[in-house]
Amino acid sequence: MKSEIKLFENGKRLDGRAPDELRKITIKAGVLHRAEGSCYLEWGGNKVMVAVYGPREAIPRHTQNPLRAIVTARYNMAAFSVDDRKRPGPDRRSREISKVISEALENVILVEKFPRATIDVNIEVLDAEAGTRCAGLTAAAVALVDAGIPMKDIPVACAAGKIDNQIVLDLGKDEDNYGSADLPIAISPRTGEILLLQMDGHLTQEEFDKAFDLVLKGCNAISEIQKKAILEKYQSEQGGN
Amino acid sequence: MDQDKREIVIPSQFLGEIKDKKAGNGTFVEKGKIYAEILGVLNNNSNYINVIPLKGRYDPVEKDFVIGIVIEAMQSSWLVDINAAYPALLHVNEVPWDIEFGETERYLNKGDSIMGKVLQVDQEKKLQITLKDRNLYKIKGGYISHVEPSKVPRIIGKKGSMISLLKKYTKCRIFVGQNGRIWIDGNEDGIKKVIETIKLIEDESLSYGLTNKIEDLLKKDTKEVH
Numbered sequence: 001m002k003s004e005i006k007l008f009e010n011g012k013r014l015d016g017r018a019p020d021e022l023r024k025i026t027i028k029a030g031v032l033h034r035a036e037g038s039c040y041l042e043w044g045g046n047k048v049m050v051a052v053y054g055p056r057e058a059i060p061r062h063t064q065n066p067l068r069a070i071v072t073a074r075y076n077m078a079a080f081s082v083d084d085r086k087r088p089g090p091d092r093r094s095r096e097i098s099k100v101i102s103e104a105l106e107n108v109i110l111v112e113k114f115p116r117a118t119i120d121v122n123i124e125v126l127d128a129e130a131g132t133r134c135a136g137l138t139a140a141a142v143a144l145v146d147a148g149i150p151m152k153d154i155p156v157a158c159a160a161g162k163i164d165n166q167i168v169l170d171l172g173k174d175e176d177n178y179g180s181a182d183l184p185i186a187i188s189p190r191t192g193e194i195l196l197l198q199m200d201g202h203l204t205q206e207e208f209d210k211a212f213d214l215v216l217k218g219c220n221a222i223s224e225i226q227k228k229a230i231l232e233k234y235q236s237e238q239g240g241n
Numbered sequence: 242m243d244q245d246k247r248e249i250v251i252p253s254q255f256l257g258e259i260k261d262k263k264a265g266n267g268t269f270v271e272k273g274k275i276y277a278e279i280l281g282v283l284n285n286n287s288n289y290i291n292v293i294p295l296k297g298r299y300d301p302v303e304k305d306f307v308i309g310i311v312i313e314a315m316q317s318s319w320l321v322d323i324n325a326a327y328p329a330l331l332h333v334n335e336v337p338w339d340i341e342f343g344e345t346e347r348y349l350n351k352g353d354s355i356m357g358k359v360l361q362v363d364q365e366k367k368l369q370i371t372l373k374d375r376n377l378y379k380i381k382g383g384y385i386s387h388v389e390p391s392k393v394p395r396i397i398g399k400k401g402s403m404i405s406l407l408k409k410y411t412k413c414r415i416f417v418g419q420n421g422r423i424w425i426d427g428n429e430d431g432i433k434k435v436i437e438t439i440k441l442i443e444d445e446s447l448s449y450g451l452t453n454k455i456e457d458l459l460k461k462d463t464k465e466v467h
Contacts, residue, residue, distance in 0.1 A: 036296070037296070055298060055326040056327075110278060115364075115365050116327065116365060117326045117366075147297070148280055148295060148298075149279075150278040151253070152252070152269065152278065153252065190253045227251055230280065231249060234249050234280070
């Protein structure tokens, strides 16, 4: 994994960002008509579409939980989302991401309100450029709110990592590929609880703490964008007629 | 926003302290603080803080009148979609007809619409509906329109003011199900007018003095016709 590429130059990164700078994020809520809730998100070069269905009765029956709803997130990368064509269908990686996102969302949705039900979250990655699981989760949160599903909080995710022995926020594609650590984290911004935390590579305790602080800052910034996207959609709907 | 628009809140938004107000529908309490749990409109007028949802499934309540669509006819019961998270069960004992075992399909079949009443909602949210009440029957003819279930109170209006207005000016028969389905029967122009007006009410459901606004509109239109 040792690279010859200089990932840092004069305190700026390859794409000209400062170490604690996020890529450009735009979020649109309620873009699909057939789905009960939906969201389209662009995060740097990532393009993610999320559709939410439910709550509805879980089928097959044995998956039902008589006390609460289950959350079924399905993360899928389009064949054309990466440089070499990705073989369509679920693979080991996408099943892992589906699982961790489902579990993160289960902790903020008020699942006790819908016994025996399922809430389906379809996350479709149309264009990938590092950090798609964070982008997927962030978009899924907005889509869930758009679907009118009761939640304790709007989760938000963001990654930090280590490149050229420096801790930076929100890794880009080359930084992810040639960097030495990647740390995606999802939090519940109201309480600061951690919903998802994975780490790829090695970080010392100090580096980890620094990365964690960066992620918190990034998440809070993204959280504002999420809220603005939802309010924009509904306030304009009520205002303009 | 304009003064006559209501405030829109999103989940996790802080609404007030528990010592000042009581937490109502669409809210939850954590550490003495009230937060919104759902995307909706803030209602902070009484002792309670309520959030009226903007979107979402119908939450069935016993004794609600609903419009259902039969999904499946089984040996001694039907499964009915009432726009809730779960299908509702309609047992042969709960219909006004005498039905032999296995002959359910002769009376109600897949795709038929019915006006029903929610009979029972249990802990597991298993739903039962009934046709045994006044004015409940299988729907023949007419048109079914959909609105968000949370907007049904606006369609009905205070003590039914809005709905009687609609009936008066369009001469249509209208049945509003609490689950957001509305059955309309009458002449073609009437139905069209009702659908248009319902759409308008839904779009402007957040503004005040809506009943008067709609009455003026309907009055004007009827004059133009004559």
